[in-house]
Each structure stands twice: as C-alpha cells, then as structure tokens.
Amino acid sequence: MSEMMWTEKYRPRTLDEIVNQEEIVSRLKHFVKTKDFPHLLFAGPPGTGKTTAILAFARDLFGKYFEENFLELNASDERGIDIIRTRVKDFARTRAIGDVPVKIIALDEADNMTADAQQALRRTMEKYTRTARFCLICNYSSKIIEPIQSRCAVFRFSPLKDEDIAKRLKWIAEQEDVNLTEDGVQAILYVAEGDMRRAINILQAASALGTTVNSETVYKVTGRARPEEVREMINLALSGKFIEARKKLYELLITYGLSGSDIVRQIHREIYNLNIPEEWKVKLAEYTGDIDFRLSEGAHEDIQLSALLAHFALAGTQMRKGDKIG
Amino acid sequence: MSAIPWTEKYAPRRVSEIVRNTEAAMKLLRLVKEWKPGSKGILLYGPPGTGKTVSVYAVANELNYEVIEMNASDTRNVQNVMRIAGSAAMQAPLFAKRGRIVLIDEIDGLSGREDRGGLGAIIKVIKNARVPVVLTANDPWDPRFASLRQYCKLIEYKRLTMWDVVKVLRSICQKEGIIADNEVLKEIAKNAEGDLRSAINDLQALAEGRKRLTKGMLGILARRDREKNIFEVLRMLFSAKTARMATFALSTADVDYEMLMRWISENIPYHMNDVEELAKAYDALSRADVFLGRIKREQNWKLLPYAFELMSAGVALARTKSKFKFVKYSFPSLLRELKSSKEQRDLQKKVGEKIKKRCHTSVTRAINDFLPFIRTIFRSNPEMGAKMARWFRFNEEEIAFITGDSKSSKEIIKLLR
Numbered sequence: 094m095s096e097m098m099w100t101e102k103y104r105p106r107t108l109d110e111i112v113n114q115e116e117i118v119s120r121l122k123h124f125v126k127t128k129d130f131p132h133l134l135f136a137g138p139p140g141t142g143k144t145t146a147i148l149a150f151a152r153d154l155f156g157k158y159f160e161e162n163f164l165e166l167n168a169s170d171e172r173g174i175d176i177i178r179t180r181v182k183d184f185a186r187t188r189a190i191g192d193v194p195v196k197i198i199a200l201d202e203a204d205n206m207t208a209d210a211q212q213a214l215r216r217t218m219e220k221y222t223r224t225a226r227f228c229l230i231c232n233y234s235s236k237i238i239e240p241i242q243s244r245c246a247v248f249r250f251s252p253l254k255d256e257d258i259a260k261r262l263k264w265i266a267e268q269e270d271v272n273l274t275e276d277g278v279q280a281i282l283y284v285a286e287g288d289m290r291r292a293i294n295i296l297q298a299a300s301a302l303g304t305t306v307n308s309e310t311v312y313k314v315t316g317r318a319r320p321e322e323v324r325e326m327i328n329l330a331l332s333g334k335f336i337e338a339r340k341k342l343y344e345l346l347i348t349y350g351l352s353g354s355d356i357v358r359q360i361h362r363e364i365y366n367l368n369i370p371e372e373w374k375v376k377l378a379e380y381t382g383d384i385d386f387r388l389s390e391g392a393h394e395d396i397q398l399s400a401l402l403a404h405f406a407l408a409g410t411q412m413r414k415g416d417k418i419g
Numbered sequence: 420m421s422a423i424p425w426t427e428k429y430a431p432r433r434v435s436e437i438v439r440n441t442e443a444a445m446k447l448l449r450l451v452k453e454w455k456p457g458s459k460g461i462l463l464y465g466p467p468g469t470g471k472t473v474s475v476y477a478v479a480n481e482l483n484y485e486v487i488e489m490n491a492s493d494t495r496n497v498q499n500v501m502r503i504a505g506s507a508a509m510q511a512p513l514f515a516k517r518g519r520i521v522l523i524d525e526i527d528g529l530s531g532r533e534d535r536g537g538l539g540a541i542i543k544v545i546k547n548a549r550v551p552v553v554l555t556a557n558d559p560w561d562p563r564f565a566s567l568r569q570y571c572k573l574i575e576y577k578r579l580t581m582w583d584v585v586k587v588l589r590s591i592c593q594k595e596g597i598i599a600d601n602e603v604l605k606e607i608a609k610n611a612e613g614d615l616r617s618a619i620n621d622l623q624a625l626a627e628g629r630k631r632l633t634k635g636m637l638g639i640l641a642r643r644d645r646e647k648n649i650f651e652v653l654r655m656l657f658s659a660k661t662a663r664m665a666t667f668a669l670s671t672a673d674v675d676y677e678m679l680m681r682w683i684s685e686n687i688p689y690h691m692n693d694v695e696e697l698a699k700a701y702d703a704l705s706r707a708d709v710f711l712g713r714i715k716r717e718q719n720w721k722l723l724p725y726a727f728e729l730m731s732a733g734v735a736l737a738r739t740k741s742k743f744k745f746v747k748y749s750f751p752s753l754l755r756e757l758k759s760s761k762e763q764r765d766l767q768k769k770v771g772e773k774i775k776k777r778c779h780t781s782v783t784r785a786i787n788d789f790l791p792f793i794r795t796i797f798r799s800n801p802e803m804g805a806k807m808a809r810w811f812r813f814n815e816e817e818i819a820f821i822t823g824d825s826k827s828s829k830e831i832i833k834l835l836r
Contacts, residue, residue: 094806094809095806095807095809095810096803096806096807096809096810097777097807097810098777098778098789098793098807098810100778101777101778101779139788144779144780148779165779167775167780167781167782169781169782169783170775170781170782170783201779201780201781202781202784290788291788294788294789294792295792297792297796298792298793298795298796301795301796301799301800301803301804302795302799302800314792314795333694335688335694335697336688339688340752343752343753343756346753347753347756347757347760347764348760351783351787352783355783355787384705387705387708387709387712390709390712390713390716391712391715391716392705392708392709392712393677393680393708393712395681395684395753396680396681396684396704396705396708397705397708399684399701399704399705400698400701400702400704400705403694403697403698403700403701403702404698404701404702406694406697406698407694407695407697407698409694410694410695
C-alpha cells in the first residue's frame with residue numbers, strides 16, 4: 094500500500110471537477126470544443142489552481158494522448174534558457190499525436206526568468222507556433238515582458254474564497270475518515286491565506302498526529318512547518334543586531350534553501366506587519382524593492398541582502414530616535 | 420644550495436611511490452590509460468603538497484607519455500590557453516608514437532583580471548581534446564568552477580598526516596647522509612600541516628650541507644601562514660584613510676574579486692559597529708556588486724575600476740566614528756557553511772526532485788512548501804510515512820534525511836521491508 098500526497102490525490106482531473114475560477118474554466122472548455130486556442134498566460138497567487146487548470150485542460154483536450162502531447166517544465170529548475178530551448182525543441186519538433194492541432198508546453202514559475210531569458214523564450218515561442226502552444230504560469234504577470242504578454246491570452250486566477258476551501262477540506266476529511274472540527278477548519282484557513290495547496294498539506298500533516306484535527310493540532314504542524322525566521326531576522330536587524338541577523342540570513346539561504354528573491358519577497362510581506370511608524374514601512378519597502386531589482390539583474394544574494402539588513406539596522410535606530418525620514 | 424630542489428630530486432617516479440594518496444594516483448593512471456576522445460577531463464583536488472602534480476608526472480613516466488604543462492606563472496587568458504594548452508590538446512597528432520597529457524596546474528590561481536575568459540577557454544579545450552587534460556585545484560567547490568566541474572571527473576587528494584611526512588623526511592635524510600632527531604623531523608612536519616612539499620623545502624633549507632640536524636637549528640623556520648596575504652590586504656584596506664590607499668590595498672590582493680567581496684562583506688561588521696557606518700559600507704559594497712554583475716553580463720571591462728573603488732574606498736571611508744582596531748579576520752562564513760553542508764544540501768535536492776516529479780512543482784517549492792509537512796508526517800506517524808515513502812520512492816538515505824532522527828527513520832525503513 095502506498096499513500097499519496099493529498100494535494101495530488103484530490104487534484105481535480107478534468108475541467109468539470111474544478112469548482113472555482115468559473116470564468117476561466119468555461120473559456121478553457123470552449124477551447125477544448127473548438128480545439129483552437131492561443132498561447133496562455135496564467136497569473137495568480139499560489140494555490141489557486143493554475144497548474145490544476147492546465148493539467149485538466151490538457152487531459153480533456155488530449156485524452157489518452159495526454160502524455161505524448163503535454164510537456165511540463167519549471168523555469169526555476171531547468172537551469173537557463175538553453176536547457177528550456179533544447180527540451181522545447183525536442184518536444185515541439187514533431188506534430189501532435191491524435192486528433193489535435195498542437196501540443197502544449199506548460200512553463201511554471203515563468204516569472205522567475207530574467208528579462209533576457211524571456212526574450213529568448215519569446216523567439217522560441219514564435220518558432221514553434223505551428224506545432225505547439227505555450228502556457229506560462231506565474232504569480233505576477235507584471236514580471237512577464239510585454240511582448241510575451243501580448244502574444245498570450247492572460248487569465249487571472251483570483252484568491253480562493255474561504256468557504257470554498259473549507260468545503261473542499263471537509264470533503265477530503267470525510268473521504269479520509271478524519272474528524273475535522275470547526276475550529277480546526279478555521280485554523281487552517283487562517284494559516285493557509287487562500288492557498289489551497291497549503292491548506293490540504295496542513296490537513297494531511299495534522300491528521301498524521303491523530304484522527305481528530307482541531308486548532309491545536311493545526312498550529313502544532315504549522316508551527317513546525319513555517320518557521321518565523323524571516324520575521325525574527327528583520328527584528329534582529331531593526332534592533333541593530335546586524336551580525337545575528339546575518340546569521341539568520343545565512344541559515345535561510347543554506348538550511349532552508351530559500352533563494353534570495355524568496356527571502357526578499359517574504360521580507361516585503363512582513364514589513365506591513367511590523368510595529369513601526371507607517372511612513373517607515375514605505376521607506377523600507379522602497380529599499381527592499383531596490384534590492385529585489387538588483388537580484389533580478391543577477392547580483393549576489395548574500396551581498397545584497399547583507400546590505401538590506403544593514404539598512405534596516407540604520408532605519409531601526411533612526412525610528413527609535415524619532416528622526417524624520419531623510 | 421645545490422641546483423636541484425629536493426622536492427624534485429626525490430619526487431616519486433612511480434605511482435606506487437606516492438605517499439598517502441596512492442589510490443588517487445592509481446585512479447588517475449587508470450583514467451589516463453582508458454581515456455579516449457570525448458571522455459571527460461580529470462580534476463585532481465586537495466590541499467597543497469599532497470601529490471597532485473607529481474602524480475601526473477609519475478603516471479606519465481610509467482606510461483611513457485609526455486606532459487605539456489601550463490601553470491600559474493603563465494598568464495592564462497583566452498589566447499594563451501588556446502595557444503598552449505589548446506594546441507597541445509586539440510591538435511595532437513592522432514597516431515603519435517608517444518602519448519601526451521596536458522596539465523593545467525593550480526587553476527585556483529586563475530586571477531579574475533589577467534586571466535579573464537581563461538576558464539571558458541579551458542572548458543573548450545577539454546571538450547575538444549584529443550589527449551587527456553588534467554587539472555589541479557585546491558578548492559574545486561569554488562562557485563567559479565561550477566560549470567568546469569561538469570566536464571571533469573574529480574579525484575580527491577587527502578592531506579598527509581604528520582607521520583606520513585616524517586617518514587618521507589627520514590628517508591630523504593638517510594639518502595643525504597644526515598642524522599636527524601625524530602623530534603626535529605616531527606617539528607618540521609607539524610609546521611607543514613600536511614603539505615609535503617613545504618616540509619621537504621624546509622628540510623632542505625635547514626639541513627643541506629650539514630651532517631647533523633638538531634632542535635636548536637629550528638629557530639630560523641618561519642611559521643607558514645597560508646592566508647597571510649588576504650589578512651594583510653584587509654588590514655590595509657580597513658585602516659585606509661584615503662581613497663587612494665584603499666584602492667591600492669585592494670590592488671595587492673591575489674584572490675579573485677568575488678572571493679574578495681565575500682571577505683570584505685564578512686568582516687565589515689567587525690570594524691564598524693555604528694549602524695550608520697555599517698549601512699554606508701554595505702551600500703558601497705552592494706553597488707560594487709551591481710557593477711560587477713553588469714561587467715560580467717555585458718563583458719564591459721572598462722567598468723571594473725568603478726567596482727574596485729566602491730569595494731575598497733567606498734567601504735573603508737564609511738568608517739568615520741569607530742576607531743580602527745585589530746580584528747582577527749574570519750573566512751567568509753557563508754562559503755564555509757556552504758561547503759560543510761554540501762552533502763546535506765545535495766540530499767535535500769534529491770528529495771526535492773522526487774517531490775517535484777510527483778507533485779507538479781519546482782524543487783525549491785518542494786523543499787519549502789512540501790518537505791516540512793512530509794517531515795512532520797514521517798516523524799509523528801511512521802506508518803503513514805512508510806506508505807508515502809513508497810509513493811515518492813524515497814530510498815533509505817533520503818528517509819533518514821527527511822526524518823532527521825534515527826528512531827522514526829528506522830521504524831519507517833522496517834515497515835518498508
């Protein structure tokens with residue numbers, strides 16, 4: 094006997110099974126019918142069904158020839174545009190199998206590509222238009238260069254409503270014989286922040302502790318799962334403890350394997366939860382954005398993030414002195 | 420002093436004579452013998468004086484090959500690499516009477532400035548070589564060598580023990596007819612820290628022309644300080660009061676600038692505890708980094724002086740309040756930790772790959788979004804964990820890594836059998 098990750102076990106297999114994002118699903122169903130569709134760009138927060146939608150769409154479209162006609166790539170793993178190009182070339186060289194005009198290439202986390210790589214991707218997209226359609230998946234469509242955006246039909250995935258996630262969780266709990274209490278549901282919703290994948294992962298991990306899942310077990314597994322390391326690092330920096338903050342940073346980079354831009358993104362999110370004067374939040378966000386930009390240009394993460402922490406240390410002192418922002 | 424250094428006079432002529440790293444040398448011999456066009460290059464790595472270069476010559480001697488060598492004293496920019504190593508490796512006659520090895524020694528010594536492009540040229544030589552190309556390095560995990568490593572088979576050379584070194588020193592003394600106290604040889608060996616070449620050099624400096632070697636003669640031996648240069652550079656840089664002095668300090672460094680940037684970054688906070696200075700110094704350093712990125716991307720080497728000035732003067736002159744004090748400089752801790760955690764990270768990556776395959780996600784996301792939950796499940800519910808391990812096809816090593824504690828991993832592995 095084997096046990097799957099529930100995110101996979103309960104991932105909708107067909108477009109009919111998807112209950113959210115009605116507008117998008119109905120467009121995709123239309124594409125299945127006409128067998129004619131443009132390049133696609135799916136944008137939206139994590140865990141809102143982007144990957145699920147493209148998988149279901151491809152399955153509905155290709156039927157038993159799904160494997161032959163569908164290529165899944167991940168921009169943050171396939172190192173460099175050259176690898177992507179070769180894999181796309183090998184795949185798109187031949188015509189689609191079965192009664193369909195084109196193959197589909199799904200490129201996940203496309204917003205992690207540099208602008209240069211995207212330019213190269215654009216040329217690749219054009220080259221294989223006769224045999225393949227691309228589906229780019231990203232969190233922020235703004236990070237996709239305009240020439241690509243203009244070649245794609247852009248679909249925006251909105252955050253899932255709490256009641257939809259709650260419904261799904263309860264249904265899964267029923268299938269798995271898990272006693273999910275109401276405060277358990279609320280706790281999961283609170284930590285998952287609209288991310289279905291995270292919600293289901295939490296449910297599965299909590300159910301490993303015992304057959305009843307309540308707020309206590311939920312917080313137990315999430316406490317272990319998502320360390321508050323980033324917040325701690327920021328607070329160390331703001332209180333002027335630079336060396337300790339840097340140590341935390343290295344821990345995040347090495348032990349947690351986070352990328353520099355992951356950390357920057359998390360810092361950015363945390364800024365607005367900090368207990369500091371409002372005008373400083375804007376100032377810190379501005380500097381964080383600067384660093385984010387430099388990283389996207391290929392600067393070194395350890396150097397840039399050290400500079401960010403040093404800047405936070407300075408800002409912390411100025412806030413405490415009540416200085417005006419200079 | 421006689422004309423021949425003892426390091427050469429007593430260099431091993433056969434693979435079996437290599438001390439401590441005999442097996443590594445045998446492996447080299449085998450790879451060279453079996454090498455054919457299209458095979459990878461061979462990268463020998465390990466601390467100085469562990470027998471990397473002499474192995475190559477011993478192998479060549481046994482096989483009656485010739486060695487074409489390029490080392491740190493040659494400038495190794497693109498033109499030179501192609502001219503010397505390239506022509507030796509890529510234009511070797513196909514049916515030569517005598518085999519040939521191309522040796523590119525001490526690639527750590529490639530400097531960022533004079534040898535620019537050299538690494539790329541070396542890769543090109545390896546890919547197109549008609550004869551085996553052997554490289555040596557102290558630290559093959561240097562990020563600069565990431566792509567080079569893919570084109571090479573790696574052979575590790577281990578540091579020699581004090582007793583290995585003493586044994587060699589004693590046999591040299593015997594051949595030279597020198598009577599030496601065991602204590603003295605031990606002292607020389609200890610001082611050499613596993614570097615046989617420096618030990619033999621020290622021995623020659625002390626003992627040549629003498630018949631007897633006693634402890635009293637050791638005084639003239641200077642303690643070897645392997646990282647002296649970088650420490651001096653940093654001291655000079657951080658104490659500089661003018662822009663000119665700071666940039667001069669930087670120009671005397673003999674490590675490449677990415678490494679230098681790490682050294683500076685590591686040690687800024689030990690010189691500046693005022694947050695304003697700290698922010699200013701890092702601001703300068705991080706902007707130097709931006710310049711370096713542009714230079715690399717656009718190959719616009721004209722911009723290099725700006726990067727150097729920011730990195731040196733920009734950092735040094737940020738110190739306006741803190742007094743200059745003596746700092747025991749530390750090696751960049753990020754690099755140290757990266758090195759020591761490499762095995763763990765490799766495993767983590769393998770686990771991430773397997774999760775990725777099953778869950779339609781990226782390795783990074785697998786590690787961040789899935790792994791913590793899987794870990795919780797493995798630890799708190801081995802039965803469920805075993806079933807999941809089967810689905811993911813985790814092997815025992817990976818299970819042990821995921822759980823991080825031996826009790827639950829043993830339980831899971833037992834359930835799987």
